[in-house]
Amino acid sequence: MTEPAPLPLPDALRDRFAALVPPGRALTEAADLAPYLKETRDLFPGRSRLVLRPGTVEEVSAILKLASETRTPVVPQGGNTGHVGGQMPRSEAEIVLSLSRLDRIRDLDAAGHTITVDAGVVLQRVQEAADEAGLLFPMSLGSEGSCQIGGNLASNAGGTGVIAYGNSRELCLGVEAVLASGEVFHGLRRLKKDNRGYDLRQLxxxxxxxxxxxxxxxxxxxPKPKGREVAYAGLASSEAMLSLLARAEGAAGTQLTAFEIMPRLAMEFTVRHTRGARDPLPGPHAWYVLLEVSSNRSGDDARETMEGILSGALEAGEIEDATIAQSGADATLFWRMREEMSWAQKPEGGSIKHDVSVPVARVPEFLSRADAAVSAAIPGVRIVSFGHLGDGNIHYNLSQPVGADKQGFLDRWGEINALVHGIVADMDGSFAAEHGIGQLKRDELARTKPALEMELMRGIKQLFDPFGILNPGKLV
Structure with missing residues (x-):
């Protein structure tokens, strides 16, 4: 039986919530609400009668205290860059809690190599603040100009630097959070070693x-690298990528700060639809790898390491051609082409997307099996599989066949997801590598995760949020 839709937030209760923030920080008009109710893929249209934009932790606490008392569901939202609908309210009974006004950089400890920030600080601002202090915050995402730290942590974001620096879990020493009751969890610790019981931060x-x-x-x-080199290499096969990765890791170690893969079709889309983009190599290749080598010693050291990797790979027949960025502008362009690869698919029509991971050594096997399966299911489908080989994370995206009906293609999203995710499961992989679960994958998580793990997750949810008011209908 279908559950009845929740009743809209009553006017009187909406006024009580609005009174908890300064004038102008409670949004109720349709035009003001609209930006908070639309997500990047247009898969999950949001519905809400109220967006609250608190500017202090105390205001967030007061909002959640009232929400707990009145059993009002609250949907936290950061930069609204998520891909799985985790930031979207599902009914007019839900309040959107925007963290964008919590945007202070509270402290930067250069000696201790830490920065303490509000959740609403945009990722790029953290990068810039670190750079001004002669340091580096290594998380890098295509949405770094608009995504916010709170959302990055809430989704355990990864990005292109995971191979050297880890994902959000490894980059965060402490968190502050407001619980469903309105109580504040004061966990802004700068300790690298702290074994006092369970690590609630990681939950x-x-x-x-x-x-x-x-x-x-x-x-x-x-520490900010003193030298950095960026290069593109062209390869004949996906299997050759593993040989190049092994060579690069052996030569550079932790100095290998990026190893991104992309097929020829992805490169063609990017060159076609990204302003200023150009083919990095004279001739076409089946696969491309974007490598970055950083050095804390000198620019010459990074250059020598990169040249050694590429020359050795050429001699061994692991790559067909390569080019090293000759200037900072070249390096920026090389990276921009990679970062805009996903957006370059939009002009090509409908796109069915996957965010999967498999053991690194099995990435070529996954690509071969998945390509065969989806090509059999949808003849003419255009496969755009790119991502982070160093951590086994592939954005396995499928563009509609040329001339196909866009909606008809997108209507097969669930069918094709099941096909690809079945291969991933058979390879002991994950169908949620770095974008999260949200609404998109919630049912699949419940269906495929071991029963004991789901029981434990639901128990944790019940303990933290006994009335189920925090982001209902997402994850668990």
Missing amino acids: LIGSEGTLGVITGAVLRLF
């Missing part, structure tokens, strides 16, 4: 706002 990271609303974080910083 909040990756919880997608279902256990608490992250309001602040202590992030790790690193």
